Amino acid sequence: MDKTLLLKHIVDELKTVHQSAIDAATRAYETATDEENAPEHKYDTLSLEASYLAQGQAQRVAECEEDLSLYAKLDIKHFTSEDAIALGCLIHLVDDNDNDKYVFLGPAAGGLKFQFSGKEIIIVTPSAPLGQALAGSHVDDDVEVHIGGEQKVFEIVAIY
Secondary structure, three states, rough: OHHHHHHHHHHHHHHHHHHHHHHHHHHHHHHHHHHHHHOOOOOOHHHHHHHHHHHHHHHHHHHHHHHHHHHOOOOOOOOOOOOOOOOOOEEEEEEOOOOOEEEOOOOOOOOOOOEEEEEEEEEEEOOOOOHHHHHHHHHHHOEEEEEEEEEEEEEEEEEE
């Protein structure tokens, strides 16, 4: 697995998310400042609500920029089967039903799913329950985690 290409793909995905956030923030700002949305009476809150939305969208843009910054600083390490799982590791898991799951332990953007080399990969952060369970584990270890109110067990098949 070419982790340099994987990291580039993650950054490209994050740039797409960032651009979507910029577009949403722009639309929210335009709505908040549009003359047609000026209050007609003291109970007309459309422009106030639009300004709250614009502020939230601007915050989302800042979060996306922070995510991009963290991934720009991430060193690519090629893990071997002897290494412990750490930040920047791609992990191949198998659950009790023999379903494959590929997880990238990243510094930010937890929950982002994307396709790479024919596999669906999800980013998990070290603060997430699965990230906490995986950190420091090794190939052939079993990890238990509570996800969505149920206990799941995953075997670590490989790391990259």
